Amino acid sequence: MKIYADNAATTRLSDTALAAMTPCFQEIYGNPSSLHTPGQLAAEKLAAAREVFARNLHADPREITFTSGGSEADNQALRSAAALGAKRGKRHIVSTKFEHHAVLHTLQALEREGYEVTLLDIPPDGVVTAEQVRSAIRPDTCLVSVMFANNEIGTIQPIAEIGAVCRQAGVLFHTDAVQAAGHVPIDVEALQVDLLSLSAHKFHGPKGVGVLYARRGVALTPLIHGGAQERGKRGGTEDIPGICGAAAAFDEACANMARNADCLTPLRDRLIAGLTAIPHTVLNGDAARRLPGNVNVCFEGIEGESLLLLLDEKGIAASSGSACTSGSLDPSHVLLALGRPHEVAHGSLRLTLSEENRPEEIDYILEVLPGIVSYLRDMSPVWDE
């Protein structure tokens, strides 16, 4: 059996998305900046895609900027808000310790440029509170950036409450919704979000397409200078096939959101129940306030990479926050922020499901995993102590 349970890393392109892309490769292949019919047909596609994102986010099409992915959207959102802040002498930013590196590394760059950054601690349930945000805001705060749902542990943050706190304080609010978009409802008006990033390949859209929502009046600073594309906010010939695929995937994900969640939640909960039944296993992040497809546990005495390799051998594609799966020696900053000791964080397993996963796959994972865990624990000098 081949099981892809790493949908937080990336997803399979949906048939719908592919169908929307196909005509743009060799038929409607013009440059939307061109005046002629092939160009204008592409421009219409672009406008229609923008409309789809605007509609599903409850935004205006002029508030939608296409980027090359979630990372670029995050970078541009933070840099734009920081530039706006600097104009008013405000150079303090509030964010959290478990943001994605696209946010954290941009914040580090901003720190080197003279901004001050406060990173909120992560409570044990993996859910930051609006109260934490309120206490961190200072008179010179220009931006709060809190992710919508965490990419490792899947916990969903109280975005509406944080939005209200920020609005009241007159501070711009950005949310990295890369993991949330297409999976949980997003209404930028109701949530009082000023800037929002998403990435198409996390909801069965193509890789290399992101969206940056920026509320009217929130001026974006170009990260990529060039032509007048995206109303001068982002230079570069638009990836029309990608953008059309992204829009089709988002439309589909939003239309089926409730149904997908209804089908995923029980699978997720069955996985969580089965895995936490293995002794010395803990769930990372709140059991309820999490993405419908996210499961993340730590097995004590186990190292993540070995676990992944053995799962892979059994046909199961999963992920881990183990240091050994990455180039760096530090295990997942998310699990550390959550308070897991190094050696426990090391034994994490993330399984992220999509609506393409079948119930039998859950059975199979639960059948295979306990044996692998025992095998590795038996081999471990840590465990037998």
Added chain:
Amino acid sequence: MKIYADNAATTRLSDTALAAMTPCFQEIYGNPSSLHTPGQLAAEKLAAAREVFARNLHADPREITFTSGGSEADNQALRSAAALGAKRGKRHIVSTKFEHHAVLHTLQALEREGYEVTLLDIPPDGVVTAEQVRSAIRPDTCLVSVMFANNEIGTIQPIAEIGAVCRQAGVLFHTDAVQAAGHVPIDVEALQVDLLSLSAHKFHGPKGVGVLYARRGVALTPLIHGGAQERGKRGGTEDIPGICGAAAAFDEACANMARNADCLTPLRDRLIAGLTAIPHTVLNGDAARRLPGNVNVCFEGIEGESLLLLLDEKGIAASSGSACTSGSLDPSHVLLALGRPHEVAHGSLRLTLSEENRPEEIDYILEVLPGIVSYLRDMSPVWDE
């Protein structure tokens, strides 16, 4: 007849590129950062694509960074070289007046940040000389950026000579090869180029994929912060389908380069001869030192947008440097730099051919154009004076 003669704006995706992309959409769709088999299969694709670019540019795979397009590659090249210069107290950059806006606007941003920029004048033949570059280099010059081939008038610059001048002066040399790549041979070693940008959609590859070549030892500054992708030089999940399509298209374009040029050059020259036979028509840029597919003329007494619309009505997709085709009121900065007066620059027509254009299409264009030119001149209050 439908004729696409705007290949400098963008090209139709080739069958080869599409075939290389297709398996990456729904089969090999993993994230190359993932440890599991689906991820590692994607990582292999990525490595193979990098290899293709390295081989065709005479570079090392580690010198190849994938970006979201030519604009991003240009931005990152200039910013990286500027940062390296600043470290050594060198903040002067030499470039030309007819660079693409991805370069010019980045240079403007750098000027606002305290860099000094010298833009070389463009000689009447549209070919900058190495001597101009040599005279402009100062002790505090950190970078020379001269495009390989101009996107409007197609003139090819003496890159090897400029490379030699820069190497001798110990100044980094960047070339925007977006229009040249896949159309004329590029050997970064022989040309002594340190940084080079290209964009896949200009040679029948997909939109949204660029390459930044950076010679070993030339450290790139990330423009997009995030994960450890592209050796930490560019965050963001890689667009594997796009990158594979780009590599396949580049490989094909390089393999067929001589044949394509042999077939395009006579078409181009026939167009030039036919168009300049229309009275009061001038060719823009040197007749010989130009891209095999580029034709650019100015018809006096004609306004470009009207011309394009009438050509479009006849099924011909072309481009113009007229102010009226763009959001700005200024006609093409390239034609102005070339010394054309405003009203003449206004009447420009760019026809850019690819190997997909047929000889009959040239006949048709030459049949249709003189009538349109007369019609518009007859309507013009400028012309009858």
Added chain:
Amino acid sequence: MALYSEKVMDHFQHPRNVGKLPDADGVGEVGNAKCGDIMRMYIQVDPETQVITDVKFNTFGCGSAIATSSMATELIKGKPIAEALKLTNRAVVEALDGLPTHKIHCSVLAEEAVRAAVRDYYDRNHIPYGPELAPREDAEDHGH
């Protein structure tokens, strides 16, 4: 082409009243050297009724410059001068079912051309006119 409405394309492709009036009673030329568009309008006026009996134009300009010229001539032909002077660029745009935002400025040219032609007619006939008909300060920039 989606850039322009069907009406615009119709007037662009089949412009009405193109040409010159060799015996025009008034000729107005307006333009913007920078964007390069120039419009010349010829009017024939019945001295009794002050009705514009004939009108022609020559335009060097973009698609919407040509279409707005054409539409403007249609809108003033057969109308008394007093009414022609009420023609706004907005009316021309509306009559064309709209123009893209960055092309609105082109329509100002048409309004200005009508006014310039009438001014020339008044000048030739020593008919006095108020400051509201004087060339606008920003006419050269047609709206940018």
Added chain:
Amino acid sequence: MALYSEKVMDHFQHPRNVGKLPDADGVGEVGNAKCGDIMRMYIQVDPETQVITDVKFNTFGCGSAIATSSMATELIKGKPIAEALKLTNRAVVEALDGLPTHKIHCSVLAEEAVRAAVRDYYDRNHIPYGPELAPREDAEDHGH
């Protein structure tokens, strides 16, 4: 999986000499608390010949930590101590047909574990040894 060579995957999936030696003559444990990998090696030594007659390991670590442990035990089993001490991490890597660059450090753990086990054997038997066998300063960081 392309990340690792077939040899590495073979030793990872079928590690040789896994387990404990309850009556070991020497036990060495090395590790890095940060990356979290820990390796424990047990050796049985023939007091006459100073030959390592048996060896076992327990590893808490990544795929290449397990594979290098396994390969290291294979390489020293049946060898005199003097020879085992010559085992370098590079030799282990070569025997495994290479490791990805960022995984080279894992192999240092195996080299260190062998040395730690021998040291323990020497300590227990009051056999003096030179400074070259003392725990390395950077052993805790295994090569980063």
